[in-house]
Amino acid sequence: MTFTRPVLKYLLVIILITIAIQNRAHAGGFPLRPGRLLIQPSVSYFFADKEWDSTGVKKPFPANGKFNSVLVSMYAEYGISRRFSVVALVPYTTNNFTQTGFRQSYSGLTDLETGIKYYLANINYIYYFSLQGTAITPMYKNTVGQPNLGYGEEGAELKLSFAGSGTLFNRNYYFDIDNGVRQYFGDQGPIQDRYNATFGLTLDKQFKDQISVSFGGFYTASDNKRFNLENPLVSKNFQFKQVSLSYGHSFTRTFSVFLTGGQFIAGRNTGVGTSGSLALLYRLGN
Numbered sequence: 062m063t064f065t066r067p068v069l070k071y072l073l074v075i076i077l078i079t080i081a082i083q084n085r086a087h088a089g090g091f092p093l094r095p096g097r098l099l100i101q102p103s104v105s106y107f108f109a110d111k112e113w114d115s116t117g118v119k120k121p122f123p124a125n126g127k128f129n130s131v132l133v134s135m136y137a138e139y140g141i142s143r144r145f146s147v148v149a150l151v152p153y154t155t156n157n158f159t160q161t162g163f164r165q166s167y168s169g170l171t172d173l174e175t176g177i178k179y180y181l182a183n184i185n186y187i188y189y190f191s192l193q194g195t196a197i198t199p200m201y202k203n204t205v206g207q208p209n210l211g212y213g214e215e216g217a218e219l220k221l222s223f224a225g226s227g228t229l230f231n232r233n234y235y236f237d238i239d240n241g242v243r244q245y246f247g248d249q250g251p252i253q254d255r256y257n258a259t260f261g262l263t264l265d266k267q268f269k270d271q272i273s274v275s276f277g278g279f280y281t282a283s284d285n286k287r288f289n290l291e292n293p294l295v296s297k298n299f300q301f302k303q304v305s306l307s308y309g310h311s312f313t314r315t316f317s318v319f320l321t322g323g324q325f326i327a328g329r330n331t332g333v334g335t336s337g338s339l340a341l342l343y344r345l346g347n
Contacts, residue, residue: 089222089224089237089239089259090189090190090191090222090223090224090237090238090239091189091224091235091237092140092143092144092146092180092183092189092191093138093139093140093146093178094140094346094347095140095141095142095143095347096140096346096347097139097140097344097345097346097347098137098138098139098140098344098345098346099136099137099138099139099342099343099344099345100135100136100137100342100343100345101135101136101137101340101341101342101343102133102134102135102136102340102341103133103134103135103136103338103339103340103341104131104132104133104134104338104339105130105131105132105133105134105336105337105338105339106129106130106131106132106336106337106338107128107129107130107131107132107334107335107336108127108128108129108130108334108335108336109122109127109128109129109332109333109334109335110122110125110126110127110128110333111332111333112331112332112333113301113327113328113329113330113331113332113333114329114330115329115330116329117327117328117329119333122160122332123160124160124161124162124163125159125160125161126158126159126160127158127159127160128156128157128158128159128332129156129157130154130155130156130157131154131155132152132153132154133152133153133154134150134151134152134153135150135151136148136149136150137149137150138178140346143180144179144180145177145178145179145180146177146178147175147176147177147178148174148175148176148177148178148193148195149173149174149175149176150173150174150175151170151173152170152171152172153168153169153170153171154168154169154171154210155167155168156168167210169200169201169210170200170201170210171199171200171201171210171211172197172198172199172200172211173197173198173199173200174195174196174197174198174218175195175196175198176193176194176195176196176218177193177194178191178192178193179191179192179193184225187225187226187227188223188224188225189222189223189224189225190221190222190223191221191222191224192219192220192221192222193218193219193220193222193241194217194218194219194220195217195218195219195220195241195243196215196216196217197215197216197217197218197243197245198215199211199212199213199214199215201213212245212247212251212297213247214245214246214247215245215246215247216243216244216245216246217243217244217246218241218242218243218244218255219241219242220239220240220241220242220255221239221240221241222237222238222239223237223238223239224236224237224238229262232262232263232264233262233263233268234260234261234262234263235260235261236258236259236260236261237257237258237259238257238258238259239256239257240254240255240256240257241254241255241256242254242255243255249283249284249297250282250283250284250297251281251282251283251297251298252281252282252283253279253280253281253282254278254279254280254281255277255278255279255280256277256278257275257276257277257278258275258276258277259273259274259275260273260274260275261273261274261307261309268311269310269311269312270308270309270310270311271308271309271310272306272307272308272309273306273307273309274304274305274306274307275303275304275305275306275307275323276302276303276304277302277303277305278300278301278302278303279299279300279301279303280300281297281298281299281300282297282298283297283298298330299328299329299330299331300328300329300330300331301325301327301328301329301331301334302325302326302327302328303323303324303325303326303334304323304324304326305321305322305323305324305336306321306322306323307319307320307321307322308320308321314344315343315344315345316341316342316343316344317341317342317344318339318340318341318342319338319339319340319341319342320337320338320339321336321337321338321340322335322336322337323335323336323337323338324336
């Protein structure tokens with residue numbers, strides 16, 4: 062199949078968004094008991110028909126372009142001691158892109174993430190600091206001239222998290238702040254900074270219902286600022302900011318459901334995305 066320059070350009074924008082919106086925070090910065098296993102399957106839907114150009118100006122995709130993506134992922138974390146836990150994330154995505162007279166659909170496993178989380182310290186067992194190291198391993202091979210599922214490069218991330226809880230207006234609250242720096246090891250990077258802050262509040266005394274609001278961002282940079290027709294993933298410079306609102310309900314002590322909606326509010330060289338997700342959280346073991 063032969064792609065035109067506009068088609069490749071906006072497939073590129075879409076691919077980068079899909080990589081960026083994968084879930085990156087689950088148990089967050091709070092410690093996990095030894096022997097406790099968290100399992101979180103989730104499904105996310107993403108849609109975009111506009112983009113921010115290299116100067117941050119928003120405009121529609123050309124030729125009535127539209128993109129939607131369904132991302133299914135499985136996250137797991139297991140506590141191996143009071144300070145250490147291991148984490149893993151397996152994502153599968155299906156992407157669809159249309160323009161007038163053109164349609165493209167492709168799917169597959171993307172980047173496997175495996176890591177170790179270390180709890181550095183706490184303040185009165187209320188506020189916690191943790192450090193996580195993650196390895197990124199592509200589960201696909203890119204083909205020149207075809208839409209790709211990611212950079213196709215191995216990488217590593219180091220993330221620092223700060224989390225805590227307390228009471229506010231006779232309600233229990235929690236917060237989780239993290240910042241991760243990720244480096245891909247292929248030619249010309251890129252290096253990325255991913256940050257997120259979440260504030261949540263319980264709605265009842267039984268701790269069954271909660272709402273939370275999050276603000277996050279994504280910045281990636283590389284010496285390579287070109288767009289090349291032969292390699293749709295050559296562009297490695299973009300950024301965006303996103304806000305999201307989430308509602309959670311705990312049916313039992315071991316099972317909870319979360320609904321989340323998000324919106325990109327600013328960006329550069331990326332799409333104007335709207336997303337929604339459903340996540341199930343199982344707490345097993347001790």
